[in-house]
Amino acid sequence: MTHSDRWIGPLFFFFGIFVVWQASKLEFASSYGAGSGFFPYWLGIVIVLLAVVVIVAAWRNPSGADDTVAPHLSKQKVAAYLALLAFVFTVEIVGFIIAITCLSAFLLKLEGESWMRALAVASATGVGFYLFFVRMLSVTLPLGPLGF
Amino acid sequence: MDLLTNLLHGFQVALLPMNLLFCLIGVTVGTVVGILPGIGTTAAVSILLPLTFRMDSTSAMIMLAGIYYGTKYGGSTTSILVNTPGESSSVVTCIDGYQMALQGRAGPALGIAAIASFIAGTLGLFGLILLGPMLTKVALSFGPPEYFALMTMGLTSVAYLAGRSITKALLTTAIGLLLSTVGFDIFTGKLRFTFNHSDLSDGISFITVATGLFAVGEVLFNVGRSSAQMEMFKVSSRLRDLLPSWQDLLDCRWSFVRGTVIGFVVGVLPGAGSSISSFLSYALEKRYSKHPERFGKGAIEGVAGPEGANNADTAGAMVPMLSLGLPGSGGTAVLLGALILYGVQPGPLLFQQQPKLVWGLIASMYVGNVMLLILNLPLVPLFASMLRLPYRFLYPLILGFCFVGVYSVRQSVTDLWVLSFFGLLGYLFRIYDYPSAPLVLGLVLGPLIERALRQSMVLSQGDPMIFLTRPISASLIGVAIILLVMPTLLASFKGKSSP
Numbered sequence: 001m002t003h004s005d006r007w008i009g010p011l012f013f014f015f016g017i018f019v020v021w022q023a024s025k026l027e028f029a030s031s032y033g034a035g036s037g038f039f040p041y042w043l044g045i046v047i048v049l050l051a052v053v054v055i056v057a058a059w060r061n062p063s064g065a066d067d068t069v070a071p072h073l074s075k076q077k078v079a080a081y082l083a084l085l086a087f088v089f090t091v092e093i094v095g096f097i098i099a100i101t102c103l104s105a106f107l108l109k110l111e112g113e114s115w116m117r118a119l120a121v122a123s124a125t126g127v128g129f130y131l132f133f134v135r136m137l138s139v140t141l142p143l144g145p146l147g148f
Numbered sequence: 149m150d151l152l153t154n155l156l157h158g159f160q161v162a163l164l165p166m167n168l169l170f171c172l173i174g175v176t177v178g179t180v181v182g183i184l185p186g187i188g189t190t191a192a193v194s195i196l197l198p199l200t201f202r203m204d205s206t207s208a209m210i211m212l213a214g215i216y217y218g219t220k221y222g223g224s225t226t227s228i229l230v231n232t233p234g235e236s237s238s239v240v241t242c243i244d245g246y247q248m249a250l251q252g253r254a255g256p257a258l259g260i261a262a263i264a265s266f267i268a269g270t271l272g273l274f275g276l277i278l279l280g281p282m283l284t285k286v287a288l289s290f291g292p293p294e295y296f297a298l299m300t301m302g303l304t305s306v307a308y309l310a311g312r313s314i315t316k317a318l319l320t321t322a323i324g325l326l327l328s329t330v331g332f333d334i335f336t337g338k339l340r341f342t343f344n345h346s347d348l349s350d351g352i353s354f355i356t357v358a359t360g361l362f363a364v365g366e367v368l369f370n371v372g373r374s375s376a377q378m379e380m381f382k383v384s385s386r387l388r389d390l391l392p393s394w395q396d397l398l399d400c401r402w403s404f405v406r407g408t409v410i411g412f413v414v415g416v417l418p419g420a421g422s423s424i425s426s427f428l429s430y431a432l433e434k435r436y437s438k439h440p441e442r443f444g445k446g447a448i449e450g451v452a453g454p455e456g457a458n459n460a461d462t463a464g465a466m467v468p469m470l471s472l473g474l475p476g477s478g479g480t481a482v483l484l485g486a487l488i489l490y491g492v493q494p495g496p497l498l499f500q501q502q503p504k505l506v507w508g509l510i511a512s513m514y515v516g517n518v519m520l521l522i523l524n525l526p527l528v529p530l531f532a533s534m535l536r537l538p539y540r541f542l543y544p545l546i547l548g549f550c551f552v553g554v555y556s557v558r559q560s561v562t563d564l565w566v567l568s569f570f571g572l573l574g575y576l577f578r579i580y581d582y583p584s585a586p587l588v589l590g591l592v593l594g595p596l597i598e599r600a601l602r603q604s605m606v607l608s609q610g611d612p613m614i615f616l617t618r619p620i621s622a623s624l625i626g627v628a629i630i631l632l633v634m635p636t637l638l639a640s641f642k643g644k645s646s647p
Contacts, residue, residue, distance in 0.1 A: 004580055012319060019326060026340060033606035036333035036340055039598045043326045050319045057315065076372035081572060084364070084547070088564040091551075100551065104544035110371070111540035121541060129548055137199065139556050 002058065009055035016051055019044030076110055083107060095144020097134075101126030151277060158507030162515050167210050167508065170203070174211035175516045178218015179523060182235050183226055183531050185539070187546055189219045189235070190478035190588065191363035194355050195546075195553040197486050205490035206505045210512040212486055216479050217269060217462040217513065221520045222531065224261035224455050228254055229532055236423045237458035240430045244443065244450030251446050256392040260400060260448055261455040262524040263392065268408040268456030269517040272463030275412045276470075276510060280499065283471040287496035292603035293614050295495075297621035297628075299597045302418040302474045304628040306586050309417070309424065314635050316582045324590020325597065327352050334595065335602060347562035354485045354591045356554050360567045361584040362478065363550045365574020367543045390525055392448070400452035406432055407456025414457070415464020418476030429457035463513065470498060470506055473596065478585035481592045488592075 023044050026037025083106045091099045105122035109115060130148055133139040161167060181192040193212050200208035223235030228245035241261065248257035290298065307317035330341045331351030342348040392400075407429045414425035433453040434443045443450050468474040473494030475481040487494050492502055499506050524531075554567045577584050608614035616622045 002581070008580060022341060026338070027336065029610070030336060033610060034602045036336045036338045038605075039601060040326060040329045040340065043322050043329070046322045047319065047326070050315055050322065053315045054319070074372050077368055077575075080371045081368060081568075084568055084571070087551070088561065088568055091564065092561055096551070096555075100544070100548045103547065107371075107544050107547075108540060113540070122544070125544055125548065129552070133552055139199070139552060140559055141552065141555065142561070 005054050005058035009051050009058055012051035012054065013048055016044050016047030016049075019047060079110055080107060083110075092142045093144070095146065095148055096141035097126045097130050097148045098144050098146070099142075100129055151281065154503060154507045155277065155511060157503065158509075158511030159514075161206060161504055161508030162210065162511035166204075167207050167512060168515065170207045170211040171214050171512050171516050172519055174214020175218035175221075175520050176523065178215040178220075179222035179520065179531060180534065181215065182219035182222020182224075182238075183534055184222075184542065185226060185232055187366065187542075188362055189216055190358055190482055190585070191366065191546075191550075192219070193479060193482045193486075194358035195363060195549045197355055197482065197489070198553045198556045200486070201489070201557075205487075205492060206508045208490065209483070209486065209505060209509050210516075212483055213466075213509055213513060214516050216483060217459065217516065218520060220269075220455075220459045220462060221262065221265050221524050223458070224265070224451070225258060225528060225532055226535060228257045228261065228451070230535060235458075237426050237461070238455075239423065240426045240454045241451055243430070244445070244447050247444065247446035248448065248451065253446065255389040256396055256448065257451050258528050259390040259525060260392045260396060260452050262521055262528075263397070264400065264404055264407060264452040264456035265459040265524075266517050266521040267404045268411055269459040269463065269520075270514060271405075271408045272412045272415070272460035273510060273513055273517075275460075276463045276466050276513075279416070279467050280471045280506075280510075283467060284496045284499045287472050290496070290620065291618075292600045292607065293618050293621040294624070296597060296600035296604055297615055297624035298472065299474060299593055299600065301624040301628040301631075302468070302476065303586070303589060303593065303597075304631045305418045306476060306589055308631045308634065312581060314632070317586045320577070320582055320584065321586040321590040324357075324587035324592075325594045326590075327357065327587075328591050328594020329598065334599065345562070347560055350558070352566060352591070353554075353557055353563065354482065354588060355557055356563050356566050357570050357591055358478065358482050358485075358588045359550045359554055360570025361574035361577065361587065363546055364567060364571025365578055365584070367546055368571060368575040369578050370539060370543065390528060396448050400449055402436070403429075403433055403449040403452040404456050406436070407453040408460040410453075411457035411460030412464040415461035415476075416467050418468060418474060423458075425457040425461045426454035429453040466510075466513075469494075470509075471496060473498070475589060475592065478588045481585070481589045485592045494596075 020041060023037045023041035026040070027035030028037050028041060029035050083103055087099050087103045101122045104125045105118045108118035108121055113121070134141060134148065162171070177192065177196070181187055181189065192215050196215065197212065200211065219235055220237060223233060223238035224241045224245065227233045227238040227241035228249050231242050231246040233239045233242055245257045245261065248254065303321050304318075307314050307321050328351070331339065331349050333340055339349055410429045410432060411425045414428065430450055430453060433447075433449045434440050437443065437447065437449060439447070465476055465480050468476060469480045469484055473484065473496070475484045484494050492498070492505065550567065551564060554563050555561075557563065574584055604614050605612075614621075615625055
């Protein structure tokens, strides 16, 4: 176990408690035998017990590996994830093709490409998706005001 | 005789022009996925699965399985040419494969990897043909308690072998099982964990979860790390430069056999996976070599053995998946999930009820291996040229494919939100060392386990001792318990033996 498990363990612990609480609202036993809450209730208990093992092991015997969030959560990653969320939020408003073109352009710019090149590659991506999925495979995708 | 008849019937199915085409598409996509870092087997199969919904289930499985074993061929290319494995199963190929490339023998290294993959992949299929139906006969006597015990043992075995910490792997397994309970309860018709959100009443699709964890999570992990262009060896476009010499083939003849046996046996074990088989094979090659000092300096057996092992492994992994309905990895879990989505009930009756699908699939793997050999030898320079494409151009494409794949299942934007959530979770799991594959396995097997558990409880009128009073289920539960306590026992044994 690592240092980070000292705070990840409690997260799983409370998640397990939440599951047990929610499962206890369901039927534990029914005329069919075990009820709809039986399986998730025991899974909640298992999660709580495993979380306790993680917490105890993390405090008693940490490996000492430096796995704090800082080196992993760069601004670039946060921006990329926010762009991804923005894509999901706007995809039904502007349509899939425009949304994926904008997302691609933003991600390429984020990786250091010039706006010109990012837009060119992203436009090609959008056109490629339209031709392959919409025209060739007839996949249903969210349509925008321009009809694609 | 039955076996031969079934196999011939399988070839009739696999050799239909449409199935040949889908097999070719599958193995080509598999090779490309194997070559490209940043996208793995599970992600590729999950992304492309929704596009197969309108296809015949046999053709669809032939294509998806082609992707699954095709990645193993492609994975070696990047290991040898750029010292970066395209797949985790090709990590060990970097050691001697890259050294061979440094010595100007990139061609023979790629050639021997393709030949070893072909030989082991083909021999492994004989194992599948012999062992699969045998295991099916045993499993036909299983009732719900035995199934519950078998799947519990399988999941425990995966947790034991999947990650560095069995506790973490069990946690992600439990979360996967829990996610499978979201939506309608199949027994009572009541809703569970939907929080009044109607989009969740049909449950959480394993396609969304697997795509999020393995594809979006991987993209997030690689953001900001892709600016460097890979330094790559040039590959000759002449076929004869790629063919290993007779001496090379003679040197490797036992490596092919050992790789096949290790790969197949490890593949059958749930959770062991092809990384373990390739590492074991490498260790064995070094152990049996007359010149172990050459290993790490470009020994061709160090490429042939592991590359064979990671291909025989795919045939081995198909044994429990097809005969018991028990997948042992993220990749086979998605394949099993695909079967369920096509309306096929996995389990021991599969061989009897779906002979066209099972034998067609097995025969297609032979055909696919031939295609891969033909594709991988002359077309290696073409595939290798894909590595020149910087990853930053690739990941918007990967994300686009993820969105299309997930959205096309139910045309629901909620699924895209779920995808984004699991993408973040996949990234966090990766950096905090929580394995994702057991979560997908739990999610796919969850409904089957819960059904077996609840049917057992009906049989026993609520007495949980039913799992311990029936010999087969008791033995399987016993194995699961041994796997659970093994790490603690081993740790205390080490503690006592060290001064």
